[in-house]
Amino acid sequence: MNYSGQIENFFPTLRIxxxxxxxxxxxxxxxxxxxxxxELMRRMVYTRIWDQRALSLNRQGRLGFYAPVAGQEASMVAxxxxxxxxxxxxxxxxxxxxxxxxxxxxxxxxxxSRGHFEGGQYPKELNAVMPQIIIGAQCTQxxxxxxxxxxxxxxxxxxxxxxxxxTSQGDFYEAMxxxxxxxxxxxxxxxxNRFAISVPVEKQTAAETLAxxxxxxxxxxIRVDGMDPLAVYAAAKEARDHxxxxxxxxxxxxLTYRYGPHTMAxxxxxxxxxEELTGEWEKKDPLIRFRLYLEQLGLWSHDDEEQAAEQAxxxxxxxxxxxxxxxxxxxxxxxxxxxxxxxxxxxxxLKEYSTREGDQR
Numbered sequence: 116m117n118y119s120g121q122i123e124n125f126f127p128t129l130r131i132x133x134x135x136x137x138x139x140x141x142x143x144x145x146x147x148x149x150x151x152x153x154e155l156m157r158r159m160v161y162t163r164i165w166d167q168r169a170l171s172l173n174r175q176g177r178l179g180f181y182a183p184v185a186g187q188e189a190s191m192v193a194x195x196x197x198x199x200x201x202x203x204x205x206x207x208x209x210x211x212x213x214x215x216x217x218x219x220x221x222x223x224x225x226x227x228s229r230g231h232f233e234g235g236q237y238p239k240e241l242n243a244v245m246p247q248i249i250i251g252a253q254c255t256q257x258x259x260x261x262x263x264x265x266x267x268x269x270x271x272x273x274x275x276x277x278x279x280x281x282t283s284q285g286d287f288y289e290a291m292x293x294x295x296x297x298x299x300x301x302x303x304x305x306x307x308n309r310f311a312i313s314v315p316v317e318k319q320t321a322a323e324t325l326a327x328x329x330x331x332x333x334x335x336x337i338r339v340d341g342m343d344p345l346a347v348y349a350a351a352k353e354a355r356d357h358x359x360x361x362x363x364x365x366x367x368x369x370l371t372y373r374y375g376p377h378t379m380a381x382x383x384x385x386x387x388x389x390e391e392l393t394g395e396w397e398k399k400d401p402l403i404r405f406r407l408y409l410e411q412l413g414l415w416s417h418d419d420e421e422q423a424a425e426q427a428x429x430x431x432x433x434x435x436x437x438x439x440x441x442x443x444x445x446x447x448x449x450x451x452x453x454x455x456x457x458x459x460x461x462x463x464x465l466k467e468y469s470t471r472e473g474d475q476r
Contacts, residue, residue: 126326128370129350130340134399136407145349153414155196155344156405157423159188162212163402164427165221169228172435173379179229182209183375186342189401190306190369192216193344194274197351203260203273204243205253208378209306210276214243221434222441231444232452242271251277251284254303258290261299261364272300272358274351280311282328283319291332291366300358302351303366306341308373313387329366341369342399345408372396445472 131140138144147155166185172178184191187209195213198204204217211224218241227234227246235245247253257275264271281287282305294301305325309316322328329336335357339350347369354365374393376382384393409415446468450461457465 126324126336126338128338128340129346130343131345131349132343132404132408134404136404136409136411138408140346143346143349145345145352147345147348149412149414151196152409152412153419155193155348156402156409156415157419158192158196158216159344159402159405160420160423161427161430162188162192164424165212165431168428168431170375170379173228177435178225180208180378180380181228182211182378183373184209184212186372186374186396186400187306187308188212189344189347189405190304190341190371191276193347194276194304194351194367194369197348197355198274199271199355200240201242201271202355203257203264203271205257205260205273205275206243206246207250207253207277207281208246208248209278209373210246213274213276214246217241217243219243221430222437225434225438226441229438231438231441232448233441251281251286253277254281254284254290255286255293257301257303258294258299261294261301261358262297265297265299270359272302272355274302274304276304276306278311279305279307279309279316279319279325280314281305282325283311288328288332291329291334291364294364295332295334298361298363300361301364302354302358303364304351305366305368306371307368308371310377310384310387312377312382313384315387324368326366326368332366334363335365336368337365338368339370341371342396342401342404344401344405372399447472 129143131138131144133139163185166183169178169181170183173181191210191212195216204213206213215221215224218238223234237243253275254277257273261273264273291303307316307325311319324338326336326338337350340346350367354367357365376384406415447465450465450468453461
């Protein structure tokens with residue numbers, strides 16, 4: 116049977132707020148306290164300002180690798196907001212905001228960007244792994260973590276984040292299939308920003324949605340307006356409840372858009388997308404949409420916005436100073452952290468560079 120043109124009937128896009136902040140789906144509107152609504156908005160504003168500062172720091176040479184996040188705040192921050200602190204987080208290299216809101220100190224995020232080994236030394240209480248650079252590899256890791264949680268009888272869920280490009284990888288399919296077979300408590304969140312690095316999603320797959328790929332694994336699939344924080348939160352919470360009930364994993368496709376380049380490592384988005392398209396998505400901006408909604412409820416003001424922005428600027432400055440105070444990484448640090456028990460060739464290199472570093476003192 117050809118489902119072309121009918122896919123919206125099978126995977127409708129969950130939307131709760133329109134672009135003007137009006138509720139269009141009251142039935143799915145999640146039960147959130149006023150304090151929760153305000154905190155979610157604060158985190159999104161904070162993340163936008165932090166992202167802007169990070170871009171400037173990168174251009175100044177004070178940060179290393181960085182993947183911009185502006186435009187994806189609802190997809191990232193609202194889904195993490197549905198997590199419990201004891202849940203496990205398996206991110207991609209763009210998903211630093213989720214790590215920080217889950218408990219990673221901001222200065223360690225800066226050290227990670229610089230390639231410093233201390234950027235990967237997480238607090239013991241933080242249930243997360245380092246951002247995955249290999250496209251899609253975190254999906255298979257998530258299946259394993261989730262199965263481990265189930266076998267140990269833990270009331271915890273493994274949240275996995277990746278972009279639309281990862282759905283072209285075998286790891287993505289293998290992970291969903293494995294997790295589905297064992298009904299592992301995993302949530303696979305595909306942030307579909309349409310272009311992966313530079314290839315339009317239409318050239319990555321013949322499927323009309325990415326959410327429908329869940330059907331082949333026999334698991335739940337949800338398609339969400341990724342610029343709508345309430346819809347993203349509702350989908351993530353529903354998926355978490357589903358997993359904890361022993362019903363297995365869920366694939367969530369968030370339809371979102373990154374305003375900036377793929378990374379700051381030379382990508383030029385004007386080569387593969389138009390200003391008109393970016394302008395259309397900017398009209399759906401998650402901060403504007405949610406701000407309008409909260410203002411209508413009398414829960415957000417200009418002063419609240421300014422306070423969140425100033426706090427972000429102050430925290431970034433403090434974190435940068437803290438990161439600058441960490442001793443620079445030496446070659447022996449890199450080699451010494453390579454293996455728990457150094458191999459013979461690593462031992463030889465450690466000896467050589469120990470001598471070199473000693474001569475430089």
